[in-house]
Every structure is written in structure tokens, then in C-alpha cells.
Amino acid sequence: MTCLLATTGLDITYGKVFACRDISIDVAEGEIVTLIGANGAGKSTTLRAIAGVIKPRSGVILFEGRDITALPSHERNRLGIALVPEGRHVFPHLTVRENLELGGFKYRKDHVRVRRLVEAMFATFTRLRERAGQKAGTLSGGEQQMLVLGRAMMSEPRLLCLDEPSLGLAPLVVRDIFRTIGSINAGGTSVLLVEQNARYALKTASRGYVLQTGSITASGPCALLRADIRVQEAYLGRRTSDGIINNVRPKSE
């Protein structure tokens, strides 16, 4: 499998404070790779650096063999990386349809293509079609998540980055979202998934990295990670010796 995305030695800082140290991850074509970890571990920061929203202090990001470390986010979109940001970030005063259209901005000269893509999104996300003319800010959380997922897919990305898609959503909705992620991947798009809900993440992805306070502490195929006791205790909620089940809450570091 060819390597689609590879980061080497990424150091990301906010001012002088290190958020991430020496992050080296890779995503091969067709894979779903996940980054799991507690709040503040640096998962979102890593993803935002890969999408081009923040600049790493040092390190290299290669996409399809090409060094994109210095490229701004809008250029990375044109190359084929799409990010669904944390908190969804629909354009609240634009309609559902307009949100989708903007996702296909890179095809703006080709109106036919954009229209075709919008139709395809409506076919996949049928609830959105009902709300096509509604202002995106009035949608429910789950509908907004569908919308931003569709919006990201409008640019027909090679790599889809998802930042905490399950955040603030009801369990049934989360199940739908992950099912959709799976079918997107089946359609040929590679996925880099950042999730706090480790259970779903490790179930959906094939490979994973565990981040703790800005560094990678474990990685490997998800099957192995799922079986790892440290991961289980920290993120998956396993019965500890005193019989307390804690779900998706990591032990204090």
C-alpha cells in the first residue's frame, strides 16, 4: 500500500508551550487510522497541523510524497486533504445547500460538477435534502455533523481528516456517523480520525496511535490496541480490581 500521508518529528507549540512533541504518524492509501487519547493530549492539534491550520515549529509533513509543511490550508484542500473541524463549524447563516456548494469550491468553475456532487451528497445524506434551503445554524447537532461530513467530501479528498466527530452527539447518531465513515472509506477515501470515543474509534479504524500529553505512547493495529491492557484501562473502561467501571475516562496522568 502506498503511503498517502506521513509526518516526521512534528513539534507543535502554542507560543512557547509544547502541545505536541515528535509526532510521527502515517496513513496509507485506503486505510482508516485513528488518534486516540484524553482531552488535551494533542490529538486535535496534530490534526490541525496536518490540515494546515497551525504551523508546526519543526518537523515535516509529506502528502503523496510531496512536502506540504509550508502550505496554507486552502492549498492543502486543493491537493486533496479535507478536514472536518472539531465543533463542526457549519457556516451558520448560509443554507445547507450553500454549505455543500462551498465544500466544492475548488470546482467552482465547473457548475455541472458541483451540482452533481451536491446531488450525490443529498443521496447519501437524505435528511439534508429535506433541509436544503434551511440556514445551517438551525440544524441539530447530528444533522450539522452530517452536513460538514458531506461538505468535506464535496472536494473529493484523498484524505479525510475528522476531528472528534462524535462530540456532543447522541449514541444513535454517533453510530450512524461511524457507519457513514466506514462507507466513505469503502469508497476509496483514506481517513485520519481523531476521537475521544476510543471504543468506536478502535472499532472503525484499522490502525491507531495513542497520544498522551503531546507524545505518542503506543501504536499499532487496532486489534492489538484493543487488547492492550493499558489502553483498556485508560480509554476503554474495563473492570478494575475494585470493580469500578469507568467509561472513556482516562486514569489521571
Added chain:
Amino acid sequence: MGRQRFWGRSLARSRKLRFLLAVVVIGLLPLAFTGSYWRTNLIVCAINVLLAIGLDFVLGYAGQLNLGQSAFFGIGAYASTLLVIKLGVPFWAAFALGTLGAGAAGALLSIFAVRLRGHYLAIASLGFAVITYQVLLNWISLTQGPLGIYAIAPPPTIALRWLGRIPFTDLANLFYLTAGLTLVVYVLLDRMLRSPIGETLTAIREDEISAASLGINASRWKVFAFAVSSAVAGAAGCFYAPFVGTLVPDAFFVTESFTILAMVIVGGTGTLIGPAVGAILLTLLPELLRSIGDLRLILYGASITLVVLFMPGGLMQAWRLLRSRLYLGAEVP
């Protein structure tokens, strides 16, 4: 105030010595400049320094852009003058009332806008400046409009036991009084800024949200800073009127606000000495270069833009850069 730079670090470190030096310089200036032309300029300088440090208190420390200084300047001038002329209030009482009035106006104005972004307060203060000018111009029954109020008496002669009688018809004495007031205000503001008040204001300027998490009520402090700034401008106005003898609304046109802003920006926001230097420079330079008289305002405008773009800390930043190059490894005060 320029001589101290050549006297080495030891002097620069001592604030008390600097203060004494300032007093000495102020004392000597009228002796060095005896013509009424230059003495007049010195008084204008002192008034401009006062206006500039007042503006910087709210701009450089609290981070709020007050474009209404011309209005508060005018309010102080007209209020105190009218109190003296129409109500017979003694000069110093009128001075106090004029200053307080300007401060109150500033507080009232800023209350509306401080919870919002800085742009709103800037625009509201600009609007206030325009309105005040219009009121001064059009409320003829009160202000005599464009004709102005003339024959305004200078401050009443002070009789002190050990100094004798000090008439303020003498420009030198008037300069001492004005410069003295400026110095007093400077010291007051300086003390305020070195106290926890200054830290609070700086905290608000740097990061309002974090300041709020520390329990700082940013809005209240912004109103406070704005009120102080307006009061200082009002005080300057109270002295401007008897100095100039005739009050016309045109002296308080909006352009005045921009002139003061130029002095603060060129001198360097965020310090008190910066605007003072800027005021002195921008007051005296056009006088020295008489030929550029008409271009004065264009230069003010250019200086604002260029300083903001290339040396936002103004002359003080340039000075610090120069000093760090001259004394490599010198301590930062």
C-alpha cells in the same frame, strides 16, 4: 529632558533624580528663552504634553482608542471659562469643576461602549467630538458661537509669603504654572500606573478574557481609564482658555484629537515619557521648520501611519533599540 540621556545608566536608573532633573529643566527653560514667542511655544508644549499623556493613559495602558480628546479639551475650557465669567466662580474652583465635568462626560460616554469591541468606543468618541464641536458652534446663547469668548483673564495672581506676588500676566510665570500642573499630573499618572491599577489596566489591554477570569471587571476599569483621560484633557482645557485669552470653537475641531494621537503614537504608546517626548517634538518641530507650515498636518498623518507600520513603539522603541546596540548587554530597565 534630553540631557539626561547622556549622563549614563546610573542616572537613568534613578527615578527621583529624573524628576528633579525635570524640575530643574522646567525652571531653567524660561530663562533660556526670553522672547514671548518662544515662551508661548513652551506653554503650548506643556499643554500638549498634558493632553498626550492623558490620551496615552487610556490608549497605551488600557488599550482603548479615545478620539474625543478635542471634545473634553473644549468642555474643560468652555466650562471653566463660563463658570468664571457668568457665575463668578473663583478660578481654581472653576478649574476643578471643569476637570471633573470633562471626566464625568468621558465616563458617561464610555459606559455605552466599553462592553463592546474597541472599534465601537473609537467611533462613539469620534462622534462625540463632532457633536461637541457642533454644540459649541451652534449654541450661541451659551458659547457665543464662532465669535468666541474673549478677554479671558489669566489665572488670578497668587500671593505667597515667601515668594511675593506672582502675576500670571507674565508668560514665564504662566509657563511655570502650566508646566507645574503637567508635572503633577505626570507624577500622579505614573504612580497610578506603577501601582496595582497599572497592572490591572495592562492585564485588560493584553487579554481581556484572562483578566476576567481573575475577577477583573474590565468594563469598569475601561470606564475609569477613559474618565481619567477625559479629565486630564479637561484640565488642559481649563488652562488653555486663560492662556490664549480668546475661546473659539475652531480650536476644538476634531483635528485636535488626531494631532494628539499623532503625538502619542510618534512618541510611543505604553510609556508616559514617550507621549511627552512626542508632544514636545511635534509641537516644536513645525515651529523650527517654518517652511513646512502648510504641510504640518500631512506630516502628522504620515508619521502616524509610518510609525504604526514600521515602529509601532514609536520613538521610545527606537531609543530602546539604539541603546541596546550601544550598550551591548546592558540591563533592561
Added chain:
Amino acid sequence: MTGIVLQQGINGIVIGSLYVLVALGLTLIYGVLVQINFAHADIVTLGAFTAYAVTHFLGQSYFAGIAVALAVGAVLGWLVNATIFSPLRDRGNELLPLIATIGVSIMLQNAMLALLGPIPYAFETPYSNLVIRYGGLFLTVQNVLIVVVSSVSIALLYGFMKFTFLGKALRAVAQDRETAGLMGINPNHLIMLTFVIASALAGMGGALLGPVLVLTPFAGTSVIVKAFAIVIIGGFGNIEGTILAGLLVGLIESFTTQFLDPGLIDIVVFALLLLTLAVRPTGLVAEKREENV
């Protein structure tokens, strides 16, 4: 009586539509960049003088004057963004660009003063003296021209924002700049586009204003406070609100001139501005939008 009210109503709409043209530029820029170009009104003045020069010195038609003023405005907008707003982006105090443009405004005004003098210029167009009378109402063709050109421009702008990709991208950048970048939209290009459009509108507004206002280098200042007030009353970044507020201020101006005193106009508008800030800072007249307050 109704005749007077109607007449002033018409006058108010005429002057109001001019104010809308000027204020729209300000609100567009604020919407997309959360900044104010203080020199905006001076672009209006320059537009007026440009149109004057084109018609009186070059002998071209008034429409040519309007077109050139539009172009001059566009170039100035490009310049101001390239030299001031772009370099100062996200650097330090958010008020720095405003201060820098205050400097530009002072320079422009006084440069014009030095070149053109303080005496008002009589900007006559072939249309200022053509009068239409209807019933008891009085309208110059210039007035009609103003309303027509303003309305067409505003409609075009509205259409652009609502129906074209670029227009929607512009609205997206205004709502969420970072996310817009994720869509492949280059925010810098769109900010520049906004400046060009906004300043072109200002220049054109000046060309239309020239024959109607007192044309001196300070013509801009008389408009700018009202323009700011309109933008605040209508809501920063809110186009519908700006249009409504602009017409409202125009009507206030004409009715205050007729029934009270022209000197009171600024005071009434300013009072309205304070009211907005006190009661509803997101804008008095249109739907509530929580952005950037």
C-alpha cells in the same frame, strides 16, 4: 403638508441611498475582516474630485466620470489593503490598522487641501438642472440618477453575494475565516476583493455625491460620522441592516432639515448611535446577528 412630507421623503431617500453606498463598503470590510478603514470617506471625496476632473478638465461625460471614480476607488482600496491591513493582520492591538488609516485619512485630506484649496467646487452635471415636476413635487434628474445608480449597484452587490460562488465564499470568510480556508478558499484573496469592491462603491458614491454636497477636501468628514453611525445602527457586517439604516438616516436628515434645524442632524444621528450601543449593539434595525461584537 403632505406635499412637504412627501418631498422630504424623496429627498431623504436620495441622500439615504448615497449614504448606503458609502456605508456598505465599511460594513463589508468589517464583516470580513473586523476592521475599519478610516480613510474610507476620503476615498469618497477623491471619487468626487476625480469625477469633477474628468468632466470639467477632460470634458468627458458624467458617466465616464463615475466610471473613472469607481476605478480610482478600487485602486485605492487595493493599495490600502496591501500596504496597511495585510501587513498588520493579527499583529498586536486590533486597533492598529484603524490608527494607521487615521494617518492616511489626514494625509489624503490635507494633500487635497494643499492641491485644491478649501473653497467649495461647483460640480455641475448636465442633470443637476433638469427638473421634473410631478404634482407639487420637485426632483432633479441628478436625484433620479443617484437613486437609480445606487439601487442598481446595491442590487448587483446583493446578487453577487447571494448567487455567485465568490459571493458565497465572501460570506463564508466573514462567518468563519478558518473554516473557509479549509474549503480551499484563500481568505487573503477574498479580503482583497472585499476592499476593492468596498472602495469602488465609495469612489462611485463620491462621484454621485459631488454635485449634491458641498465639494471640498473635507466632504468626506461630513459623511464619515454618519456612515459610521449607519453601520453601527444597521449592524456591522449586516448588509440588509445597512441599507435600512442608511435610508433611515437619509430620512432623518431631510426631515430634521425641514422641521427642525440642519445643525441638529448630527446630534440626532449620534443620539441614535448611542441608543443602539446601549440597547442593541448588534444593530437596531435588522435581524440579530451575534458576530463580532
